[in-house]
Amino acid sequence: MSINTKPPKPVEERSNVVILFAGDSGDGIQLTGTQFTGTNALFGNDVSTFPNYPAEIRAPIGTLAGVSGFQLHFGSVEIFTPGDQCDVLVVMNAAALSANLDKLKPGGIIIANSDGFDKKNLRLAGYIDAADPLTDGSLVNFQVHAVDVTKLTRTALEDSTLGMKEKDRCKNMFVLGFINWMFSRENTLAEGFLEKKFGKKPDLLEANRKALVAGYFYGETSETFTTRFEVKAAPLPKGTYRAITGNQGTALGLIAGAQKAKLDLFYGSYPITPASEILHELSRHKNFGVITFQAEDEIAAIGSAIGASYGGALGITASSGPGIALKTEAMGLALMLEIPLVIVNVQRGGPSTGLPTKTEQADLWQAVLGRNGEAPIPVLAASTPIDCFDMAFEAVQIALEHMTPVILLTDGYIANGSEPWRFPAADSLPEIKPPFIASREAGTPSAAEAFLPYARDERGVRPWAIPGQAGLQHRIGGIEKQDLTGNISYDPRNHEKMVRLRAEKVARIADRYKPIRLDSGPAEGELLVVGWGSTYGAIRTAALQLQKEGHAVAHVHLRHLFPFNKGLGPLLKNYQKVLVPEMNSGQLRQLLRAEYLVDAQGLNKIQGMPFTSEEIRVGILNQLKS
Amino acid sequence: MSTVNGIGETPAHEGGSARNDKAEKIDFSSDQEIRWCPGCGDYSILKQVETLLAQSGKKKEDVVFISGIGCSSRFPYYMDTYGMHSIHGRAPTIVSGLRSVRPDLSVWMVTGDGDAMSIGGNHIIHLLRRNVDVNVLLFNNQIYGLTKGQYSPTSPEGAVTRSTPMGSTDHPFNPLALVKGADGTFIARSMDRDPKHMREVLARADAHRGTSFLEIYQNCNVFNDGAFEVFTEKASKPDHVLFMEHGKPLLFANGTKGIKLDGMTPVILDLSTGAHSADDCWVHNERDGFKASILVRLFDDPRLQGAMPRPFGVFFVADRPTHEEKLQAQVKRAKEVKGPGDLDKLLQGEHTWTIG
Ligand SMILES: Cc1ncc(C[n+]2csc(CCOP(=O)(O)OP(=O)(O)O)c2C)c(N)n1
Ligand code: SF4
Numbered sequence: 001m002s003i004n005t006k007p008p009k010p011v012e013e014r015s016n017v018v019i020l021f022a023g024d025s026g027d028g029i030q031l032t033g034t035q036f037t038g039t040n041a042l043f044g045n046d047v048s049t050f051p052n053y054p055a056e057i058r059a060p061i062g063t064l065a066g067v068s069g070f071q072l073h074f075g076s077v078e079i080f081t082p083g084d085q086c087d088v089l090v091v092m093n094a095a096a097l098s099a100n101l102d103k104l105k106p107g108g109i110i111i112a113n114s115d116g117f118d119k120k121n122l123r124l125a126g127y128i129d130a131a132d133p134l135t136d137g138s139l140v141n142f143q144v145h146a147v148d149v150t151k152l153t154r155t156a157l158e159d160s161t162l163g164m165k166e167k168d169r170c171k172n173m174f175v176l177g178f179i180n181w182m183f184s185r186e187n188t189l190a191e192g193f194l195e196k197k198f199g200k201k202p203d204l205l206e207a208n209r210k211a212l213v214a215g216y217f218y219g220e221t222s223e224t225f226t227t228r229f230e231v232k233a234a235p236l237p238k239g240t241y242r243a244i245t246g247n248q249g250t251a252l253g254l255i256a257g258a259q260k261a262k263l264d265l266f267y268g269s270y271p272i273t274p275a276s277e278i279l280h281e282l283s284r285h286k287n288f289g290v291i292t293f294q295a296e297d298e299i300a301a302i303g304s305a306i307g308a309s310y311g312g313a314l315g316i317t318a319s320s321g322p323g324i325a326l327k328t329e330a331m332g333l334a335l336m337l338e339i340p341l342v343i344v345n346v347q348r349g350g351p352s353t354g355l356p357t358k359t360e361q362a363d364l365w366q367a368v369l370g371r372n373g374e375a376p377i378p379v380l381a382a383s384t385p386i387d388c389f390d391m392a393f394e395a396v397q398i399a400l401e402h403m404t405p406v407i408l409l410t411d412g413y414i415a416n417g418s419e420p421w422r423f424p425a426a427d428s429l430p431e432i433k434p435p436f437i438a439s440r441e442a443g444t445p446s447a448a449e450a451f452l453p454y455a456r457d458e459r460g461v462r463p464w465a466i467p468g469q470a471g472l473q474h475r476i477g478g479i480e481k482q483d484l485t486g487n488i489s490y491d492p493r494n495h496e497k498m499v500r501l502r503a504e505k506v507a508r509i510a511d512r513y514k515p516i517r518l519d520s521g522p523a524e525g526e527l528l529v530v531g532w533g534s535t536y537g538a539i540r541t542a543a544l545q546l547q548k549e550g551h552a553v554a555h556v557h558l559r560h561l562f563p564f565n566k567g568l569g570p571l572l573k574n575y576q577k578v579l580v581p582e583m584n585s586g587q588l589r590q591l592l593r594a595e596y597l598v599d600a601q602g603l604n605k606i607q608g609m610p611f612t613s614e615e616i617r618v619g620i621l622n623q624l625k626s
Numbered sequence: 627m628s629t630v631n632g633i634g635e636t637p638a639h640e641g642g643s644a645r646n647d648k649a650e651k652i653d654f655s656s657d658q659e660i661r662w663c664p665g666c667g668d669y670s671i672l673k674q675v676e677t678l679l680a681q682s683g684k685k686k687e688d689v690v691f692i693s694g695i696g697c698s699s700r701f702p703y704y705m706d707t708y709g710m711h712s713i714h715g716r717a718p719t720i721v722s723g724l725r726s727v728r729p730d731l732s733v734w735m736v737t738g739d740g741d742a743m744s745i746g747g748n749h750i751i752h753l754l755r756r757n758v759d760v761n762v763l764l765f766n767n768q769i770y771g772l773t774k775g776q777y778s779p780t781s782p783e784g785a786v787t788r789s790t791p792m793g794s795t796d797h798p799f800n801p802l803a804l805v806k807g808a809d810g811t812f813i814a815r816s817m818d819r820d821p822k823h824m825r826e827v828l829a830r831a832d833a834h835r836g837t838s839f840l841e842i843y844q845n846c847n848v849f850n851d852g853a854f855e856v857f858t859e860k861a862s863k864p865d866h867v868l869f870m871e872h873g874k875p876l877l878f879a880n881g882t883k884g885i886k887l888d889g890m891t892p893v894i895l896d897l898s899t900g901a902h903s904a905d906d907c908w909v910h911n912e913r914d915g916f917k918a919s920i921l922v923r924l925f926d927d928p929r930l931q932g933a934m935p936r937p938f939g940v941f942f943v944a945d946r947p948t949h950e951e952k953l954q955a956q957v958k959r960a961k962e963v964k965g966p967g968d969l970d971k972l973l974q975g976e977h978t979w980t981i982g
Binding site: 038041042044233236237238239240241242243244252255256259264266268285286287288289290291293295296297299300301302303304305306307308309310311312313315329330332333337423424425426439467468469470471472473474475476477478479487488 | 656658685686687688690692695700702703705706707708709710711712713716718719720721722723724725726727728730731748749752953956957959960961963964965966967969970972973974975977978979980981982
């Protein structure tokens with residue numbers, strides 16, 4: 001399809017590339033990013049992404065507050081994180097450059113839409129005296145390519161009858177076309193996407209397609225670009241893949257759990273960043289017997305989920321920071337009732353409203369300890385977008401099979417990030433078997449037996465009798481109950497007994513865990529890195545690198561934060577030092593110290609941004625030296 | 627029973643009082659000792675509810691009582707049905723979830739004036755606007771019973787209670803006006819001291835599809851004795867109570883007085899002089915939403931000279947699809963359109979690619 005006769009430009013091979021698209025929230029940068037990700041994944045690269053949204057929906061155009069970013073790491077090697085620093089920075093305006101320049105590697109490539117660098121844009125971005133960084137020599141350490149994307153897009157759409165505003169909306173497709181060219185990728189996937197999106201609006205379809213093609217040809221014909229890059233396919237395990245974000249993974253894991261238990265799923269929720277996508281995703285799957293309920297507040301959200309579980313469905317609720325705080329009292333109720341319930345906390349920066357669009361792991365104590373009374377609730381944590389699926393499924397398993405509320409912690413980083421997923425076959429997922437009990441119809445021998453709603457099996461689990469079942473009428477409540485009968489009891493000894501029974505039941509959940517397994521590194525040695533949650537990719541990358549360099553460093557990643565895996569205590573003893581990297585000021589570290597009397601040290605970052613693997617690598621090295 | 631009364635949130639009970647064990651009611655009573663104070667208005671309500679259920683032919687296992695926290699909210703423990711004594715103010719949330727997945731059950735919600743109008747106020751209005759099919763029994767005693775005598779959102783201004791020694795400074799809620807404002811589809815009032823009336827209204831509430839809201843004036847003889855005396859005592863009742871009947875003129879004081887609508891303003895007509903007759907009076911129409919809005923506003927302080935009588939009975943009934951019906955219809959439609967969920971297809975998603 002090439003129309004020029006020039007010799008093809010040279011192609012440089014790279015094992016992995018980090019590219020960051022940044023622009024005004026209205027520039028369509030997220031779309032450019034996801035489309036380029038899709039193209040690379042389809043090509044066979046391993047990929048990991050991290051979208052970074054501004055807190056304001058529509059901050060004033062051109063301001064730093066309005067900058068939206070999408071970071072993609074793709075490679076011919078295995079990829080564990082969206083990347084520390086980028087090789088290529090694509091910016092649509094001056095603010096996007098100013099906000100992200102510190103993320104670019106020395107010598108990295110800047111592709112800038114020069115139209116976004118006029119006096120007004122420069123001033124809004126905070127460049128003193130509106131000095132243009134593209135021309136004033138301040139970027140000498142980088143390879144700068146200024147491209148007037150706006151003008152080129154308009155020229156390509158000269159014949160179009162669309163208005164100027166609509167034409168300018170096609171800029172992101174011009175950029176995508178150009179980036180496709182730059183990394184030796186075809187426009188095919190993007191074209192398919194456009195057809196699907198604009199199939200019913202031929203003029204928009206035509207314009208977007210033209211911009212896409214124009215961007216591609218611009219790369220081929222422009223004199224300024226001398227090289228293209230090539231990132232070969234990664235040796236990923238054979239199989240069929242799809243892309244998945246953490247929130248999608250959570251939603252699918254919950255549905256899969258409900259299906260495997262043959263139950264309807266009730267999801268009570270109140271919108272909040274970054275958990276709302278779970279609500280959006282679940283509401284699209286009503287044909288799985290999924291009912292979504294947008295409640296009046298988070299208390300009603302969890303209350304309705306408890307009510308649904310009481311009615312014999314799988315009750316689920318999710319939120320983030322402030323919303324989880326509101327649910328606290330009802331979590332205590334669910335635990336007193338001993339009823340299945342999954343509470344998902346997609347953590348964000350706190351306290352209070354905190355940093356809604358930024359990530360943090362600072363709700364661990366709240367999950368493990370933050371309730372009135374002796375209130376043990378199992379706490380799980382997902383480490384990657386894919387792991388969100390696995391842990392959501394396990395949360396459902398535990399909730400239903402052990403008659404307990406379960407807290408699942410994810411966070412904004414993995415909730416929005418995506419990776420390729422070799423999804424499982426439905427058949428490969430285990431059946432889930434709640435402790436249902438048979439009805440006692442009048443006139444049958446069983447009807448004479450008194451039903452004891454709080455009698456327990458060998459795991460300490462009570463039976464699940466559901467309204468409508470004959471002969472099993474019983475009352476439950478948040479007030480302390482008599483052992484076995486569930487009737488109200490203020491007996492002091494009974495209270496102590498019940499507190500212990502509830503604690504033992506939760507402690508025994510650890511019996512079902514698989515034996516603890518190192519993620520990487522020697523079974524004993526100098527230092528063990530203990531991680532949990534979304535720091536996984538950064539820790540794994542750092543640990544693998546240090547092991548390659550000959551350090552006796554191992555990495556274990558905890559998915560069960562309460563109760564802990566029984567193998568964790570002995571494992572900690574096999575290393576001289578223990579280091580706990582966390583996006584908080586040391587919450588897991590404190591729990592480990594309290595539980596195991598181990599002198600765990602912390603590596604802590606509380607900036608609303610994930611760790612880079614380099615930060616972890618340096619942290620481990622410092623710890624080794626100390 | 628091995629229970630020992632705690633010192634905190636438990637009113638000074640003398641222990642349980644005897645149940646009336648007539649055969650028709652036995653069915654629905656649980657084996658639990660009742661721990662309300664002797665003489666508490668709650669007993670009468672319990673009795674009428676048991677009677678109604680026994681007569682209704684419902685199966686015990688199909689009936690569920692959900693309550694919040696308060697003296698009144700102990701109710702579920704006394705019924706041999708399914709029941710949950712939940713947390714303060716949140717019963718409507720539990721009910722909403724339960725009904726969403728179980729439209730087949732008969733669900734009752736028991737709440738107090740603090741539980742429903744204060745801590746649970748937000749949930750109540752949303753329950754009503756959604757029209758969740760539940761029978762809400764508001765035990766209004768104009769006081770916090772369980773916490774021993776603080777004023778509640780329905781206590782009259784000036785009420786001297788343990789937390790308001792100089793009198794309450796708060797303007798009270800008119801619960802039924804609030805219910806009307808939230809588009810409740812069944813609005814009624816009754817009182818503990820009129821069992822027959824209560825039973826009739828309970829039956830109406832039970833028959834209604836949607837949120838049936840029944841406010842019951844309940845005497846807390848320990849912390850707010852006589853709060854509703856003028857409405858319940860023989861001597862004052864005729865002058866202060868207006869029993870509404872659908873299709874009949876609004877009369878009270880043994881038929882010697884009636885209510886007429888003068889424009890939008892209700893006025894009292896004296897029917898004893900011969901100048902006016904029952905034909906001049908406002909004829910009650912339960913289906914008239916605008917007029918119901920006026921009726922619920924008949925809320926004068928009965929101590930005032932020329933106070934309007936307080937209406938009892940059914941103010942308003944409307945037919946509106948229930949929330950759970952609509953939710954379930956969406957699930958059904960999704961299954962029809964997309965077919966029943968195929969987990970493999972779901973996990974696969976819309977775009978896949980193959981490696982190897
Ligand atoms: C979250 C919470 N706050 C406060 C309380 C204490 N409390 C229990 S019942 C109650 C008020 C009860 O009044 P009402 O709802 O009118 O019921 P009554 O006892 O009068 O029947 C209060 C404040 C509680 N149990 N939970
Ligand atoms: S409402 Fe009053 S009388 Fe009734 S049990 Fe409570 S404190 Fe006692």
